[in-house]
Amino acid sequence: MNKYFFNSCIIYFLIFMQNTWADTYPTRTITIIVPFAAGGPIDTTTRIIAQGLQNRLGQSVIIENLGGAAGNLASSKVATAKPDGYTLMTGIWGTHVANGAIYKSNFDVQKDFEPIGLISYNPLLIIASQKVPANNLNELILWLKNNPNKASQGTSGIGSIGHLAGIMFQKETKTEYQFIPYRGLAPAMQDLLAGNIDLIFDSPATSLQHLKSGKIKAFAVTSNTRLSVAEQIPTTSELGFSNLNLVTWTGLFLPKKVTSEIINKLNQTLVDTLADSTIQNSLKDVGQIIYTKDQQSAQYLKNLQNTEIEKWWPLIKGANIKVE
Numbered sequence: 001m002n003k004y005f006f007n008s009c010i011i012y013f014l015i016f017m018q019n020t021w022a023d024t025y026p027t028r029t030i031t032i033i034v035p036f037a038a039g040g041p042i043d044t045t046t047r048i049i050a051q052g053l054q055n056r057l058g059q060s061v062i063i064e065n066l067g068g069a070a071g072n073l074a075s076s077k078v079a080t081a082k083p084d085g086y087t088l089m090t091g092i093w094g095t096h097v098a099n100g101a102i103y104k105s106n107f108d109v110q111k112d113f114e115p116i117g118l119i120s121y122n123p124l125l126i127i128a129s130q131k132v133p134a135n136n137l138n139e140l141i142l143w144l145k146n147n148p149n150k151a152s153q154g155t156s157g158i159g160s161i162g163h164l165a166g167i168m169f170q171k172e173t174k175t176e177y178q179f180i181p182y183r184g185l186a187p188a189m190q191d192l193l194a195g196n197i198d199l200i201f202d203s204p205a206t207s208l209q210h211l212k213s214g215k216i217k218a219f220a221v222t223s224n225t226r227l228s229v230a231e232q233i234p235t236t237s238e239l240g241f242s243n244l245n246l247v248t249w250t251g252l253f254l255p256k257k258v259t260s261e262i263i264n265k266l267n268q269t270l271v272d273t274l275a276d277s278t279i280q281n282s283l284k285d286v287g288q289i290i291y292t293k294d295q296q297s298a299q300y301l302k303n304l305q306n307t308e309i310e311k312w313w314p315l316i317k318g319a320n321i322k323v324e
Contacts, residue, residue, distance in 0.1 A: 035071030052273030071095035079107035085262040101316040115301035116252035120288035123223035144175035151177035153199040154188030162201040205287025
């Protein structure tokens with residue numbers, strides 16, 4: 001048999017089989033690995049999406065919670081999983097941007113994952129204790145400048161999004177204050193309410209209840225648009241600090257080398273899921289803002305990840321934030 005003819009047959013066979021696999025995929029249960037414990041906002045968001053994917057794919061979609069090392073354990077498992085489309089990961093700004101500069105890992109956050117698409121996002125609120133003698137962002141900045149290193153910001157740990165947002169805030173406003181790490185934002189919020197610390201960069205989903213009761217102050221939301229549920233809070237952009245725009249986005253990722261056909265099928269299923277009004281309402285109820293349809297492509301997620309890495313890695317490395 002002619003060698004060229006034989007090789008051509010092999011190529012056509014592989015193309016045929018690839019298309020056939022994509023047409024029949026999935027044929028068994030899909031697992032989405034969540035890099036944090038059950039019950040948190042990322043887990044809740046993933047479970048809402050998983051139900052929608054399951055209904056449209058016709059196969060079970062189960063959740064595996066694998067916390068540890070700020071999400072790095074889950075990332076490592078997915079990066080080294082078989083690239084057959086049956087192991088997915090919920091990736092966030094922390095796992096797929098910040099961790100790449102903070103942790104020494106056996107995987108590359110840019111090279112070892114295939115993006116599927118973005119799900120949702122939520123910005124942060126710059127909030128303060130009632131004891132802070134400022135009523136807007138400019139007054140806060142002036143107070144911090146007049147009292148260098150006397151104020152304190154609570155964070156959920158070194159390298160957390162709130163910690164990095166605080167570092168960026170100090171850089172942009174030319175202020176200096178102390179960071180107090182906690183085991184989570186819940187205990188940090190308790191200390192803020194008690195007046196033991198001055199500032200927190202927090203999710204609207206958990207801080208708005210305290211704002212409505214008058215227990216805290218909110219100076220800005222770290223995005224381009226105001227919150228529909230708290231339109232009185234100005235954005236960092238309109239206050240002249242567009243570099244302080246920071247949202248915690250959530251998306252789905254696969255291991256590297258999954259076929260484009262499977263990626264496209266999962267992306268379209270995700271897009272269809274996010275168009276469902278029931279899914280939209282469920283995500284809104286937990287404080288998530290859904291990306292617009294033109295922002296739900298795999299390429300858009302990849303571009304966003306790369307842009308965020310270019311913005312944040314120099315800051316992280318410049319501040320010498322790292323965990324061995």
